[in-house]
Amino acid sequence: MLQILTGFGFLSGISYPFRLLRLFKSNPALLSYIIVPVLVNIVVGIFLYIGLFLFGWEITDLLTNSIINRIDSLLVDFPDWLNGVDYFVILLEWVIRIVLGLFLLIITGFLLVQFGVILAAPWYGNLSEKIEKIRTDKIEIIEVGIIRDIWRAILFELKKIVLILGFGILFFFLSFVPVFGAIVSTVGGLTITGTIICLDFFDSALERRRINFRKKVALVWKTFPASAGFATICLLMIGIPFINLITIPFCVGSGTLFVCDRILFKHL
Known part of the structure; x- marks a missing residue:
């Protein structure tokens, strides 16, 4: 019954930043x-x-104006009694700006995570180790040497890029298929974004065990829908401008808690 009430783990995944606060x-x-x-x-x-962000906002403004201008050109030939459609166009313009603005905020926050996690990796690693020690009363580290450690970190980032580009191109072309393609590309895009978010925030704990990239991805999916809930709350936290400067470390710590509770004793 508890599993049903929590969305089969989805709501439990959302709760991890709050567990970290405790x-x-x-x-x-x-x-x-x-x-x-x-x-x-x-x-x-x-x-x-x-x-x-400022450059992206200019692009967003140009794109919005382009869309509205095309709609206006189509309305020129409409009969006079449809002049009320102008109000719909104004509303549509605001909706487009808001949607594109939110998308831009998410992308900026996503990039902030990528750069921030890499540059502050040693401190995030220490935080993750302390949390795991408290949570499990032990810590596992497989030493491979600094050179190999750096190489693994580079490969991890490259494989994430390949994953994003590979599916991104696929979903881009699918988006041109009426109705079905738009739905699949939207759901697929959110799925890949959530997977990358989980990989970023689980990695401090998983990389200590030198798990390969494919298995890391598999672990994200094995813990679905809890991992989806975790990705959702983290995506919200990193998408809020300026607040995300503080919340990213909380997402890293929450990811370690998630790994300790749902991966270490069940899937490793």
Whole structure:
């Protein structure tokens, strides 16, 4: 019954940032491990929001105007009694701007995660180790040497890019198929985004065990729909401008809690 009430784990996945807050409350020393990551996120965020976001907003503005101008050109030949459609066009313009704006915020937050997690990896690693030690009373680390460690980190990022591009191109072409293609591409795009989010925030705990990329992806899917709930709340947290400078470390810590509770003893 509890499984049904929690959406078969979906709501449980959403709860992990709040579980981390309880852990911080009982172990306040853990807060010291998020100071440097927050500072790193602030520096990276300044460059992203000033550069990428402002540039992206200009592109969004041009795209919106292009769409509205095409609609206006189609309405020229409409009869006079349909002049009320102009109000619909104005409403549509605002809807398009809001949707594209939200999409731009999500993309900017997503990129902030990618750069922030890489640059602050040592501190996130320490935070993850401490959380795992508290949660499981032990910690497993497979040493491979610094050179191989760096190489694995590079390969991890490259494989994520291949995953995004591979499915992104597929979903792009599917989006041209009326109705069915649009639905599949939208759901598929959200699925890949959620998978990448989970990979990023689970990786501190999983990489200590030197798990290969395919198995990491498989573990994300094995914990569905809890992993979907976790990705949803994290996507919301990283999509809020400026707030995400602070929430990303919480997502990393929450990911370690998720791995400890739902992966270590069940799938590894």
